[in-house]
Amino acid sequence: MYSTPACMEGDNNFPYFFEASSNFPPSLNHPPSILEQQSMQTPQFISSSDHHHHHHHQINDLDGVLLSAVAEGQNPINIHEEGDQMNIVSRNNGKSAAKKKKKKKKYVPPRVAFQTRSDEDILDDGYKWRKYGQKSVKNNVHPRSYYRCTHHTCNVKKQIQRLSKDTGIVVTTYEGIHNHPCEKLMETLSPLLKQLQFLSRF
DNA sequence: CGAGTTTGACCAGCGC
């Protein structure tokens, strides 16, 4: 089994980091660039040993902007963050030789987590979500909320939770990749596309 | 009525 490294103890330490700008995660107020969307869908992996040399740093203190982000990688990891952080336990993509082939690990889609300082728990990322559960977690006064993407064929999930230490910070964890376009994005884009279609007749 | 939320029950994984 994998234990929590000493560097992960204490609050606000994320096991893995990837490049993120101040307008990540995507919201309607801060739409993501294509590059950011790509990094969100296929998060860059940084080995846990690299993490020792990374320090959690606040990117911005303003309301509703990203503070930090974490992407879950290919290696099995085990995080226990005393209720402030989502637990990711033994996520193994089958590459580990140490694992017995007997036990089939069920597929766990990639996860991306980020912290934002916001008064709003649910930040508008353009997708429609249906809440399907709420749990109180250990060592955190704030409950954790579970959402699923409402699109029929899409089973992307996300969890939302506030830090117990810093109530102003919301941790959002996405699990999976949307298999459909963002409706609100299309909504705003369609007039433009129509105009382009019209112009392309000439 | 339809869509989304609330909330306790249920279940699976893990450690002892």
Place this chain on the structure above:
DNA sequence: GCGCTGGTCAAACTCG
């Protein structure tokens, strides 16, 4: 096995 914990289900409920 047993208890704890976190994730999900689903019936009841709310709201437009």
